[in-house]
Amino acid sequence: MNIVIFGSGAIGSLFGALLSNNNNVVLYGRKSHIDIINKEGLEINGKTFFHKKIPAFCNIKEIKMDIDLLILSVKSYDTDISLNLIKNIIDSETTLLTIQNGLDNIDKIRKIFNHKQILGGVTTQGSIFVKPGLISHTGFGETILGELDGTISDRLKKIVKIFNNSGIITKYSNDINKEIWIKTIINSSINPLTTIFKCKNEYLLKNPILSNIVKLVCNESVRIANAEGFDFNYDDILNKTKKVINYTCDNYSSMLQSYEKYKKTEIKSINGKLIEIGKKQNTDTILNELLVLLIES
Ligand SMILES: NC(=O)c1ccc[n+]([C@@H]2O[C@H](COP(=O)([O-])OP(=O)(O)OC[C@H]3O[C@@H](n4cnc5c(N)ncnc54)[C@H](OP(=O)(O)O)[C@@H]3O)[C@@H](O)[C@H]2O)c1
Structure with a gap:
């Protein structure tokens, strides 16, 4: 699956690293972090050990692939501005998954994208942004994903399977809200x-x-x-x-x-x-x- 992590900070970089083991993952984030990843690779320590290069960009225009899944992992106060950039790189076939905390993200996403494109998510995985290029995985937790209308769709099952295969313990919910x-x-x-x-x-x-x-x-x-x-x-x-x-x-x-x-x-x-x-x-x-x-x- 072609996956973009939009907002590769603590949790986004962790998910991106794990998913990159069996998917085409592109990280998008701030220049300081992206430059180190491109030069030396992304390093994760703590509960997970990982150190390798993953395609990473800080200029949205450089992301050229057809995106199957975009994971939104910016802080909730950055959601609006991020969505305006995301508009330029995804199409109606892309699934947009939020794993952010807060009650307002899905409403913001729904204002711009069709609700059928959106998956909601919560995670109790723990990670810390130590410094550019280095993330600490502080705790294994559970991730729950769901369609906004509660259906257990084929794409939901597929994404849950991909997450589990990548080591992100994940289940689906019929009531993600x-x-x-x-x-x-x-x-x-x-x-x-x-x-x-x-x-x-x-x-x-x-x-x-x-x-x-x-x-x-x-x-x-x-x-x-x-x-x-x-x-x-x-x-x-x-x-x-x-x-x-x-x-x-x-x-x-x-x-x-x-x-x-x-x-x-x-x-x-x-x-x-x-x-x-x-x-x-x-x-x-x-x-x-x-x-x-x-x-x-
Ligand atoms: N960390 C966890 O353990 C954890 C667990 C569960 C849920 N969450 C939730 O997941 C979300 C992300 O948390 P986090 O801890 O990963 O935050 P974070 O470390 O701040 O990561 C977000 C990253 O996105 C970057 N960013 C924001 N807007 C951007 C833009 N327009 N273009 C490029 N990069 C952009 C941020 O850069 P700047 O810092 O420079 O703005 C930051 O590097 C939050 O809602 C949080 O509550 C986190």
Whole structure:
């Protein structure tokens, strides 16, 4: 399969490296990273070891192949600008898969591309952009992909198979929107709280006050989701949140990493979207509002 990774940073480079073992993969990203990949190859260390050259570009016009699958892996605040570039390189036969966090990416993609072209995705794989050319694979996780209309199509099965064959543990879902919401609710407490308290994920459960705040935020986010029409059980989602914290206990969240590098965070696409939807549904959003204020102040 001909695959383009649009936004080859931490997760995109990892997926690109793994998929390149049995597909034609092209990486697209920032010049500093791409130049090193072209000169010395892409290096992945940690849970995966990989070091080889993959075709890589930082000028979109240089991507010439017919693209079967484009994986969008920029941060959610870069989605709009990326879609305007993607328009120039894909056609109606290309599948566009997002593996980004946040509640707003699919809506943005749907404004430009036919919904039949789009696959949604979530992943709990963990990776860090160490420096140009070098990615650290910090944790194996599960990836879930789905058609927006919930059908288990042949192309979905094919892409899931390709991912699994490449070592990316993947399953399909008949409700990818629900999976994206679950991930967003989990992130709505972990990401901002670790950023505000500048702590590893594990501290959220070790510190009794923070552990209570995790519960309160999770509860509010579940209420917002249920007001929007979901039927989530608070205890289930809290347990999932605790599982993620335990599994990623040694990690510093991506929001904290961005914050410490004075980069933008995805808070608007996570807590910000929850607030917007909560307000529309007349449900309480005060804790999410507080978190956004503290991150943005
Ligand atoms: N990393 C993880 O473990 C992980 C796990 C699950 C989900 N996710 C989600 O996956 C998405 C990507 O995360 P990430 O950690 O991989 O972020 P990242 O390391 O920042 O990777 C995104 C890359 O895309 C580049 N980029 C953005 N706009 C571009 C453009 N127009 N042209 C070329 N390159 C562009 C960025 O460059 P600049 O930095 O210079 O803007 C960056 O190198 C996020 O939504 C994140 O929440 C990440």
